[in-house]
Amino acid sequence: MTDPTADTGRGTGRDIGRDIEQGVERGAEPPYAIEARGLGKSYGDPAVRVLDSVDLRVERGTVFALLGPNGAGKTTCVRVLATLTTADAGVARVAGYDVVAERAAVRRAISLTGQFAAVDETQTGEENLRMTARLTGLSRAAARRRAEELLVRFDLTDAARRLVRTYSGGMRRRLDLAAGLVGSPEPGVFFLDEPTTGLDPRSRRQLWQVVRELAGRGATVLLTTQYLEEADRLADRIALLHQGRIAAEGTAGALKSRVAGHRLDLVLTSRQGYLRLAGRAVHHSPETLTLGLPTDGSAAHVRALLDEIDPDGTEIDRFSLHSATLDDVFLALTSEVPAHV
Ligand SMILES: Nc1ncnc2c1ncn2[C@@H]1O[C@H](COP(=O)(O)OP(=O)(O)O)[C@@H](O)[C@H]1O
Ligand SMILES: [Mg+2]
Numbered sequence: 124m125t126d127p128t129a130d131t132g133r134g135t136g137r138d139i140g141r142d143i144e145q146g147v148e149r150g151a152e153p154p155y156a157i158e159a160r161g162l163g164k165s166y167g168d169p170a171v172r173v174l175d176s177v178d179l180r181v182e183r184g185t186v187f188a189l190l191g192p193n194g195a196g197k198t199t200c201v202r203v204l205a206t207l208t209t210a211d212a213g214v215a216r217v218a219g220y221d222v223v224a225e226r227a228a229v230r231r232a233i234s235l236t237g238q239f240a241a242v243d244e245t246q247t248g249e250e251n252l253r254m255t256a257r258l259t260g261l262s263r264a265a266a267r268r269r270a271e272e273l274l275v276r277f278d279l280t281d282a283a284r285r286l287v288r289t290y291s292g293g294m295r296r297r298l299d300l301a302a303g304l305v306g307s308p309e310p311g312v313f314f315l316d317e318p319t320t321g322l323d324p325r326s327r328r329q330l331w332q333v334v335r336e337l338a339g340r341g342a343t344v345l346l347t348t349q350y351l352e353e354a355d356r357l358a359d360r361i362a363l364l365h366q367g368r369i370a371a372e373g374t375a376g377a378l379k380s381r382v383a384g385h386r387l388d389l390v391l392t393s394r395q396g397y398l399r400l401a402g403r404a405v406h407h408s409p410e411t412l413t414l415g416l417p418t419d420g421s422a423a424h425v426r427a428l429l430d431e432i433d434p435d436g437t438e439i440d441r442f443s444l445h446s447a448t449l450d451d452v453f454l455a456l457t458s459e460v461p462a463h464v
Contacts, residue, residue, distance in 0.1 A: 156343035157181035163212030188354035191364035197347035234303035293326025315346040385420030
């Protein structure tokens with residue numbers, strides 16, 4: 124007889140959680156590049172709690188997305204982890220170092236986009252990278268090689284000889300990342316705070332490619348985003364940050380299995396029909412008699428829903444199918460219930 128709760132012996136079968144608790148004491152290399160426990164931060168008077176007991180664990184060499192709407196606390200969390208501000212409560216270690224007691228070591232181990240205001244707008248991308256490389260102590264020839272390599276890697280060769288002033292937002296962000304890599308030993312820990320917000324779709328895809336490339340080399344990436352799709356495409360694990368708390372954490376697949384993935388929006392022909400169905404809906408728009416119902420988006424499920432809801436074909440005026448939005452995920456995973464009617 125087998126005990127279903129017994130360790131199945133996958134891999135070494137070791138208890139990673141226990142190793143973390145004991146790892147530092149035992150002198151073992153901690154498996155987490157980023158580890159935070161109970162982070163709290165308040166601002167203002169009266170105090171507004173911006174981070175409320177945030178726990179995070181990011182394994183080395185993985186991409187982790189902190190997903191949340193404006194004001195959720197994403198930037199504050201990144202600033203605490205990147206040592207730009209201190210938390211009021213909790214502890215955090217990045218690359219094995221305490222973010223308060225070992226701030227300098229953390230700073231050497233990380234790269235933070237946007238930090239490199241040192242990028243000179245009146246120089247070309249190539250000049251910027253060479254100069255940064257020289258400043259880190261590389262010889263002229265080595266600096267040229269390093270700049271060349273990074274320009275290729277970040278898809279900036281065509282723009283290498285143009286002034287940074289003329290760069291698009293996406294190019295500028297890629298140059299920031301490249302500049303952050305010039306002198307740092309790789310792989311490291313990258314904090315990318317909303318790296319694609321405001322970028323056009325093509326620049327966004329290029330940046331995604333850069334993130335994948337960093338992760339492919341063994342770097343750890345923590346990025347923040349407001350876009351579910353971005354987290355879905357890039358991240359090994361996602362944490363949903365909602366009003367300063369982690370509302371859910373897991374792989375994209377695990378999180379999506381907690382929401383329906385798609386939404387079938389129905390425009391009802393009558394208010395009675397609207398009211399009858401409102402309780403099942405995850406989206407409500409009483410002015411237009413529109414309700415959104417969760418679905419997996421398959422033809423079979425959509426057809427079954429329509430048949431079930433409207434067997435006589437009189438109650439539904441129109442319908443449309445959408446991918447679940449970040450709002451849908453938040454509504455499903457937080458206790459907030461939208462006003463019905
Ligand atoms: N320095 C600050 N002083 C006062 N309030 C702040 C400060 N920084 C952030 N906040 C507030 O904290 C909340 C979370 O902000 P932030 O971490 O920037 O969220 P996000 O990056 O998810 O949009 C917001 O309500 C914001 O106004
Ligand atoms: Mg922010």
